[in-house]
Amino acid sequence: MRGRFARLGLNVVGDLLRHLPMRYEHELAELSIEAACERMEAEPKATLAVRGTIAVIRRAPGRRPRIEATLEDETGTARLVWFNAGWVMGKLHPGFELLVQGKGSLYRDTLQFSNPRFTVLDDDEPAPPSNEDRLRPIYPGSEELPSARIERTIEGILEAAIREIEDPLPETYRVQRGLMPLADAYRAAHAPKDEEEARRARERLAFDELLLLQLGVMMRRHHLRERLRAPALRWDDELDARIRARFPFSLTGAQSQVIREIAADLAREGPMNRLLQGDVGAGKTVVALYGMLLAAATGHQACLMAPTELLAEQHLASIRSMLADSDVEIVLLTGGLPAAIRRERLERIASGDVDIVVGTHALLTESVRFKSLALAVVDEQHRFGVAQRAALREKSASDDLVPHVLVMTATPIPRTLSLTLFGDLDVSVIDGRLPGRTPVVTRVVGDEKRDDVYGYVADRLARGEQAYVVVPAIDESDLGLADVHSHLERLAAGSLAGCTIEAMHGRLDAGERDAVMQRFRDGETQCLVATVVIEVGVDVPRATVIVVEHAERFGLAQLHQLRGRVGRGELRGVCALIGNPTTDDATRRLEAIASTEDGFAIAELDLGIRGPGELFGARQSGLPPFRVADLARDIELLNKARTDAAAWIERSPELAAPEEALLRRKLMLVYGEALGIGDVG
Ligand code: ADP
Ligand code: MG
Numbered sequence: 195m196r197g198r199f200a201r202l203g204l205n206v207v208g209d210l211l212r213h214l215p216m217r218y219e220h221e222l223a224e225l226s227i228e229a230a231c232e233r234m235e236a237e238p239k240a241t242l243a244v245r246g247t248i249a250v251i252r253r254a255p256g257r258r259p260r261i262e263a264t265l266e267d268e269t270g271t272a273r274l275v276w277f278n279a280g281w282v283m284g285k286l287h288p289g290f291e292l293l294v295q296g297k298g299s300l301y302r303d304t305l306q307f308s309n310p311r312f313t314v315l316d317d318d319e320p321a322p323p324s325n326e327d328r329l330r331p332i333y334p335g336s337e338e339l340p341s342a343r344i345e346r347t348i349e350g351i352l353e354a355a356i357r358e359i360e361d362p363l364p365e366t367y368r369v370q371r372g373l374m375p376l377a378d379a380y381r382a383a384h385a386p387k388d389e390e391e392a393r394r395a396r397e398r399l400a401f402d403e404l405l406l407l408q409l410g411v412m413m414r415r416h417h418l419r420e421r422l423r424a425p426a427l428r429w430d431d432e433l434d435a436r437i438r439a440r441f442p443f444s445l446t447g448a449q450s451q452v453i454r455e456i457a458a459d460l461a462r463e464g465p466m467n468r469l470l471q472g473d474v475g476a477g478k479t480v481v482a483l484y485g486m487l488l489a490a491a492t493g494h495q496a497c498l499m500a501p502t503e504l505l506a507e508q509h510l511a512s513i514r515s516m517l518a519d520s521d522v523e524i525v526l527l528t529g530g531l532p533a534a535i536r537r538e539r540l541e542r543i544a545s546g547d548v549d550i551v552v553g554t555h556a557l558l559t560e561s562v563r564f565k566s567l568a569l570a571v572v573d574e575q576h577r578f579g580v581a582q583r584a585a586l587r588e589k590s591a592s593d594d595l596v597p598h599v600l601v602m603t604a605t606p607i608p609r610t611l612s613l614t615l616f617g618d619l620d621v622s623v624i625d626g627r628l629p630g631r632t633p634v635v636t637r638v639v640g641d642e643k644r645d646d647v648y649g650y651v652a653d654r655l656a657r658g659e660q661a662y663v664v665v666p667a668i669d670e671s672d673l674g675l676a677d678v679h680s681h682l683e684r685l686a687a688g689s690l691a692g693c694t695i696e697a698m699h700g701r702l703d704a705g706e707r708d709a710v711m712q713r714f715r716d717g718e719t720q721c722l723v724a725t726v727v728i729e730v731g732v733d734v735p736r737a738t739v740i741v742v743e744h745a746e747r748f749g750l751a752q753l754h755q756l757r758g759r760v761g762r763g764e765l766r767g768v769c770a771l772i773g774n775p776t777t778d779d780a781t782r783r784l785e786a787i788a789s790t791e792d793g794f795a796i797a798e799l800d801l802g803i804r805g806p807g808e809l810f811g812a813r814q815s816g817l818p819p820f821r822v823a824d825l826a827r828d829i830e831l832l833n834k835a836r837t838d839a840a841a842w843i844e845r846s847p848e849l850a851a852p853e854e855a856l857l858r859r860k861l862m863l864v865y866g867e868a869l870g871i872g873d874v875g
Pocket of ligand 1: 476
């Protein structure tokens, strides 16, 4: 018994209380068959519920196949009929006790139901009889622990459990916000009087979750701003002109605007904590580089952390080429370095001999110490969480100075999500296209068009352009999915015969991968057949075509990232998505990706289709998931919670007032560790 509950994570009374219904069913008061007949006479089309035992059940002959049963209780007999519902025969047998609900009729004084809804009542676990119309809560359960059993258990503990509830929200605030008391909300969630009450209960519980997170986020933000100090970097027109002269192009208006925001942050002592969002290829890295050069020019250091070695090396190469004739010292720091080289680089970083370090997660390891780290840039935020940002802040040699942090993401994060996951960050956005870029043409085609697609690819290759072909799996595996090697062989023997094609996937070691990428970048290789490893950041301007096989198997954000690999130069990019979607979600994803190139619009669509739990950062963020709140539908609540939390923390940064004690305790329990605010106050 206990085991069945424990397996659903229901161990103590509080777990039961928080085990909320996933929905409610309208349930009518049960009538005896006799009372039901009387009711029918008064109200011929009434919908009613009766409980009884099956006496007979049979397939009835006739034109329309139907199943007939008789249901008995102490007061009479009713007739049940199901049309075209052979499955009912397997479910019901004489002797079964049944709760039947539906529209009744009287046929020769006999109560009759056509196609009624029914619940078989298990001897061991009869659902409590309903004496009045109500909403029956339907709980997430299991085969061995059905909803009705959970319902009975919760019914048994509800009132006692509710008496133990202390409302963490101060009374005045709660009333002012028009929220139900917490105890009432739990009672109403489990046993609502009506739908309105259930809605208000849910709202209160969802609001609590959103408010708690926002309070945590605001507390963290306050903590970073007020307690920590970063080097304040001098910035003036002369320096600005010197840095701009480093770039082989002039910066766009959007880039200049963001640079102003960042430079203003860097000039302050309060550490910057900023998220730079911009679609793939929008020109973010250049903006980050500007900040890093500003750090170097003012006698400090900067680092750039990329999610993969490949990207770190790519960043290093492009930064080096822009700084070819300068005395700025740049080194690479990745996990794969030989020990002696690594040691030598660490020493130069610690002594201040190196100005800019480009690296991977290896930057976070204990042994990395900077002399004066002023700016830490994190590329592709969705692979890094709050904890990584905190680790970066500890990299400066001086105990009381932390670096400014700039986080770049090419995965557009819907505003609703950025407010929660990255709510402690200020946000800058680079929008618009870089000069000379043309939109990418996207086509979704079925399998039967595959040869046409590759015929087109062959034409583009013949013109000196390059292509990516992306497949979902590496190995000849299950489901007959295209895998990298067999797909490559097929193409080499067929549509792309005579072209240079190479494979690229995560199982190649770093050295091989670099070599493959280098040959592709140099134009030696015309076509890469790859897994999603090419998803982020890879930048090859002559690559103009991307074909995605089994496109229905990729997520929307992923498809958008993949498409961003092309259209990076002046040549028109084309993205062909080959797929035969079999689910609604897949169809909607492919329609969405074909309908727009706007990453933010795609992110919002993605949020709608998948729900936030599945989205980019949501799981990696390290934050506990919401139980009730749903970011796709509770946007308004979220905004209220955010506004309130900001004002609250402004007024009472530590939540130190006696009436805030419970709220503060809850906050630390849920988010103290995840948000690194446990030590505040
Ligand atoms: P992101 O980091 O947003 O993906 P990058 O900063 O890497 O974008 O820029 C993509 C490409 O565009 C790079 O090759 C970069 O050198 C180039 N680029 C960046 N800004 C400009 C600009 N203002 N004008 C022309 N080319 C630019
Ligand atoms: Mg980039």
